[in-house]
Amino acid sequence: MQQTAARPPASHADSAPRPPGPPARGRLWRVLGWVSIGMSAVLVVASLTAYGFWRRLDGQIDRENVDGKLGDDRPAKLNNSMNILLMGSDSRAGENARYGEEAGQRSDTTILLHISPGGEQAIGISFPRDSMVGIPPCKKPGGGSSPPQFGMINAAFSTGGPACTWRTIESLTKIHIDHFVEVDFSGFKRVVDALGGVEICVPRRIDDPKAELHLRKGRQIVHGDQALGYVRTRYVLGDGSDLDRIKRQQAFMASVVKKATDRGMLTDPGRTFAFLSAATKSIKADDRLTLSVMQKLAGGLRGMSAGKVRFVTVPVQPYPQDKNRVQFNQVLAEPLFRAVREDNKVPEPAPPAPVPAQGNGTRVPPVPPAQVRVAVYNATASTGLAQRTADQLAERGFQVVKVGSRKASSSAPTQILYGRGAERQAARLAIALPGHPPRAWAGGRPGYVYLVIGRDGAALRGLKRTLPSVTGEIRADADICGQT
Structure with a gap:
């Protein structure tokens, strides 16, 4: 497992400590509207706690095992957020045959739903289907693997199904994805109908036989087929672009989220059950999105309101080789991706970390971060974790003298170790990284502190990246007629 150097000052390069030994054991398709279904289910379900009810819903979900399909070079999980990849299938099988014949199936637009730790906010990030990207090697559903390729992002789904899209989005954003949810045309209609319809606002009268869409001008409620036609049509509304x-x-x-979080929905058990039952019958998910995971997620979302939910599109720019395609604008997209990766809940104030006693039994305060020389080592299978943590520590003023790795262990916890004379320095690092009491290490260099990142990660206290505003973003509590 490779790690790059931490860019330490030249004066420390020759005296950088060697890694410590093993620590002690013990511790849419063209339809994006369906995505709101997954979002709404997560929001509404927070009010339902009966175990039997959960079990019934859980048994209705079609699940897929993606173990072994995501590769060994996945991004590290840096926080307690939840990232769910939401995909639509344009399959024409079964109930969807009425929409015409089309070989295979694609996910022409994909959403990454990011829910901040503690349910503080949520953001849905759209990836345009016309985006030209690098797609990593993927395992094919029928066996074998596909080679790396460069093409439209929706090619990942047709190549290797949900797992390939999952792997592709992780490789592009370096954001760790926890689960996926997929739905098709018929599932979308069932859920919209279970909600009692969804409010839209149309700038002019629409008659589109191809999309089976007939709408009057202005604010109105649409159900199944009309809702599907509205989110599918491309040329009778707008400029025809994706x-x-x-x-x-x-x-x-946004309109779905607003309705799903309405008090009338939340306080009516019959409506809530009908909605969630339709949603769970309509989706496919990974087999790690278990009953207990859903219950935990629901518990963390109590109090989520429409005002805390927004939708954005990945910043893009024209693709030079083809005017009908786009590519990510990395200058604008990377700050968004980084903010999602490092979106940590600001913890409650905690008492200062215990300062190790000196030889005479007295305790002294910790030193400033600038006086702490720390070596950071990654003892997990997540590549790049040590470097990212080292960069965060450097931003806080710590002297990072080395970044490296040691043999990964699935059971070893994160540890703060220190050499002779570095008690106060270790105490300062423990304040920045709560939950990891420092301990002396006889093999450590005098005056040095060692951070060995284990299974419980290294979340810095109070480090909170504000999710940046993106041009054109849509808030779920805004007036629907002001957004179309």
Whole structure:
């Protein structure tokens, strides 16, 4: 497992400590509207706690095992957020045959739903289907593997199904994804109907036989087929571009979230059950999205309101080789991806970390971060974790003298170790990284502190990246007629 150097000052390069030994054991398709279904289910379900009810819903979900399909070079999990990859299938099998024949199936637009720790906020990030990206090697559903390729992002789904799209989004954003949810045309309609319809706002009268769409001008409620036609149509609304359609579909999703979080829905058990039952019958998910995971997620989302939910599109720019395609604008996209990766809940104030006693039994305060020389080692299978943690520590003023790795262990916890004379320095690092009491290490260099990152990670206290505003973003509590 490779780690890059931490860019330490030249004066420390020759005296950088060697790694410590093993620590002690013990411790949419073209339809984006369906995405709101997954979001809404997560929001509404927070009010339901009966175990039997959960079990019944859980048994209705079609699940897929993706173990072994995501690769060994996945991004590290840096916080306690939840990232769910939401995908739509344009399959024409079964109930979807009425929408015409089309070989295979694709996910022409994909959403990454990020829920901040503690349910403080949520953001849905759309990836336009026309985006030209690098797609990593993927295992094919029928056996064998596909080679790395460069093409439209929706090719990942047709190549290797949900797991390949999952792997592709992780490789592009370096954001650790926890679960996936997939739905098709018929599932989308069932859920919209279970909600009692969804409010939209149309700038002019629409008659589109191809999309089976007939709408009057202005604010109105749409159900099954009309809702599906509204989010599918491309040329009778807007400028005909995929980006313009995404904006309209995000407004639709925002309307669903607003309705799903309405007190009338939340306080009516019959309506809530009908909605969640339709949703669970309509989705496919990974087999790690278990009953206990859903219950835990629901518990953390109590109090989520429409005002805390927004939808954005990954910043893109024209693809030079083809005017009908786009590519990520990395200058604008990377700050968004980084904020999601490092979105940590600000913890409650805690008492200062215990300062190790000196030889005479007295305790002294910790030193400033600038006086702490720390070596950071990654003892997990997540590549790049030590370097990212080292960068965060450097931003706080710590002297990072080395970044490296040691043999990964699935059971070893994160540890703060220190050499002779570095008690106060270790105490300062323990304040920045709560929950890891420092301990002396006889093999450590005098004056040095060692951070060995284990199974419980290294979340810095109070480090909170504000999720940046993105041009054109849509809030779920905004007026629907002001967003279309």
